[in-house]
Amino acid sequence: MGIVEAILLSVITAATPLVLAAIGELVTERSGVLNLGVEGMMIMGAVSAFAITQITGSPVLGMLAGVLCGALFSQLFAFLTLTLVANQVATGLALTLLGIGVSGMMGESFLGIQGIKLQPIAIPFLADIPMLGPLLFRQDIIFYLSIALVAGVHWFLFRSRAGLKLRAVGDSHASAHALGVNVIRTRYLAVMFGGACAGLAGAQLSLVYTPQWVENMSAGRGWIALALVVFSSWRPWRVVAGGYLFGAVSISQLHAQAFGLGIPSQFLSSLPYLATIVVLILISHNRRTTLINTPASLGKPFVPDR
Amino acid sequence: MKKLLLALASTAAAIGFATGASAQEKAKICFVYVGSKTDGGWTQAHDIGRQALEKQLGDKVETQFLENVPEGPDAERAIERLARSGCGLIFTTSFGFMDATIKIAQKFPDVKFEHATGYKTAPNVATYNSRFYEGRYIQGQIAAKMSQKGVAGYIASFPIPEVVMGINSFVIGARSVNPDFKIKVVWANTWFDPGKEADAAKALVDQGVDILTQHTDTTAPMQVAAERGIKAFGQASDMIAAGPNTQLTAIVDTWGAYYVKRTQAFLDGKWETTSSWDGLKDGILTMAPYTNMPDDVKKMAEETEAKIKSGELKPFTGPLKKQDGSEWLAAGVSSDDGTLLGMNFYVEGVDDQLPK
Structure with a gap:
């Protein structure tokens, strides 16, 4: 295995949870809901995936548990903000804090236990392509899902009727409501999708990235995912670009250090963030295209008049 | 109704009295952790030390801890909260808590502080480290x-x-x-x-x-x-x-013995500023x-x-x-x-x- 291949493999592992959590949040935000609880849903996904894997011995069941737990946990946020019309920013932050606390409690008995890794699945024929095969076609199912989800979300948002409705709800909930779209139900589903994706991202952490459970193991990745949604200007494929750019710079800086290039490590450590900011400035250079993509009702509460 | 309220009030007073009395008997020893107490590493080692302290001096002291306290301005708030809540001796267990510990120690001259792995001391701040x-x-x-x-x-x-x-x-x-x-x-x-x-x-x-x-x-x-x-x-x-x-x-890291030793000194009124740096031979490591x-x-x-x-x-x-x-x-x-x-x-x- 060459060094380039090794670096790319690490990049894929590092970027996958970011892409997953971001693509979920992208759908949530496209429906006009700002859920800052990504970190909390992610860590809940991580702990339940690990716990169910330990109990059943099957990482696939664990993964499903992570997805389910993320989706369920997000419904708490949905109920508070959509039905009870609580402030989305405050509720999202509370969801993160609650998630970190509850996951710590749930995970207490699973500390220090050796994890079971979700095994890679080689795709016949494709896996034998030199270079690309081992990188892209000998991965675990969560990686395949992350790419499929991005493609699916792209198709859903821009090619399907339901996606058009979801975007309408995010852009002008009053108009969508007037046209007979059920705004609240659409948003409930969008939040649930966001939660499921964040839960899957969490499962990737505790089953693939570092197969173990430690409290607070998401270590801020939910926040990076949130930033990636803005970075992508709410376009699905740009989430992949952003996630992999961030991952690539994070991993390369570690290699640059190990190689002994003599560049200050504090500078190298801040590179992923700097690179993201630079690209963000370049992308948002054109204000008009940015505005077109920003969901106009983002974060605004909707109360249907009866 | 009035009777009921009166009864409630007197019960509340009694409970208040009870906790007040027990707090007076037991000295409160507090810990500030940078990570989670179950991280499997640094912070867990300190928490095992805290548990050893509870086990050995549990009849004279009660312990309290704050975990996942970030280094920086948040640390000051955390340490101050403990100092205000009646902790007599506070162990701050990360290098990055150094300046925050010194700053809060100046505000609370009657509270004793112990900072791990740092190099700044004060009349009420001791440091401890392991080789x-x-x-x-x-x-x-x-x-x-x-x-x-x-x-x-x-x-x-x-x-x-x-x-x-x-x-x-x-x-x-x-x-x-x-x-x-x-x-x-x-x-x-x-x-x-x-x-x-x-x-x-x-x-x-x-x-x-x-x-x-x-x-x-x-x-x-x-x-x-x-x-x-x-x-x-x-x-x-x-x-x-x-x-x-x-x-x-x-x-x-086996901090327990040190925590017991210093808490005992604190209880006996013999606590003073020291810069302790023990190693393998002392069993702290x-x-x-x-x-x-x-x-x-x-x-x-x-x-x-x-x-x-x-x-x-x-x-x-x-x-x-x-x-x-x-x-x-x-x-x-x-x-x-x-x-x-x-x-x-x-x-x-x-x-x-x-x-x-």
Whole structure:
């Protein structure tokens, strides 16, 4: 295995949870809901995936548990903000804090236990392509899902009727409501999708990235995912670009250090963030295209008049 | 109704009285943790120390702790909250809490503070530390014996004297066995981020090191080492569970005895400002069992450990050169503690530029 291949493999592992959590949040935000609880849903996904894997011995069941737990946990946020019309920013932050606390409690008995890794699945024929095969076609199912989800979300948002409705709800909930779209139900589903994706991202952490459970193991990745949604200007494929750019710079800086290039490590450590900011400035250079993509009702509460 | 209210009020008063009385009897000893008390590493070691204190002096003291307290401005609030809530003695257990501890200590002259691994004291602030570097010297020697490539990877957290001292001691130990031994250093710039620590470990292994050692807090690097089939050292706690066939040994922090000693002094009214820096011989630092190595390496490690305990061997003893080749210590001269505690340079053999 060459060094380039090794670096790319690490990049894929590092970027996958970011892409997953971001693509979920992208759908949530496209429906006009700002859920800052990504970190909390992610860590809940991580702990339940690990716990169910330990109990059943099957990482696939664990993964499903992570997805389910993320989706369920997000419904708490949905109920508070959509039905009870609580402030989305405050509720999202509370969801993160609650998630970190509850996951710590749930995970207490699973500390220090050796994890079971979700095994890679080689795709016949494709896996034998030199270079690309081992990188892209000998991965675990969560990686395949992350790419499929991005493609699916792209198709859903821009090619399907339901996606058009979801975007309408995010852009002008009053108009969508007037046209007979059920705004609240659409948003409930969008939040649930966001939660499921964040839960899957969490499962990737505790089953693939570092197969173990430690409290607070998401270590801020939910926040990076949130930033990636803005970075992508709410376009699905740009989430992949952003996630992999961030991952690539994070991993390369570690290699640059190990190689002994003599560049200050504090500078190298801040590179992923700097690179993201630079690209963000370049992308948002054109204000008009940015505005077109920003969901106009983002974060605004909707109360249907009866 | 009135009667009921009166009854409620008097019960409440009685309860209030009861807790007030018991709080007066028991001294409150408090801890501030940088990570989670179950991190499997640094903070867990402190929490085990706290539990030992509860066990031994539980009839006289009650303990309280705040975990996941970030270094920086938040630390001040956390420490102040404990000081206000009636803690008599507060242990702040991370280097980055130093300035916050000193600042709050000035505000609460009647509360005693103990700061781990720092170098600033005050009339009511003592410092305590452990000579972790003694363990790292032994690890260096083992690494030099066990590595086939003669290169070890070192995952470091922040460029503070404590960490630099550890890197140097490891290299000096390794070079006492193999004078050509080299290490590669990666700064993770975090104490606690399993993903990032694993990434750093992978980067080092991909670049050809065959022994890993870490100065960060989770078992993620140990797990990567196990997966890649190389050997590694645990940090702060025994990490053998994460790598049954991987861990060579670990530096295990055993703070309990110190916490009991200092709390006893506090209870007796004999507490005073000290700068305690104990090591292997005092039992504040122990080595996890030497595993996954041939008997001759094990024997060497045990001999070195015994020599350090008896004082016969001091890791930082000349002839030693700094990284740039200039003389640091002449033959037979040992470094003073002040230089070690403010260490801001590498010794010869470190293949890295020290972040400044």
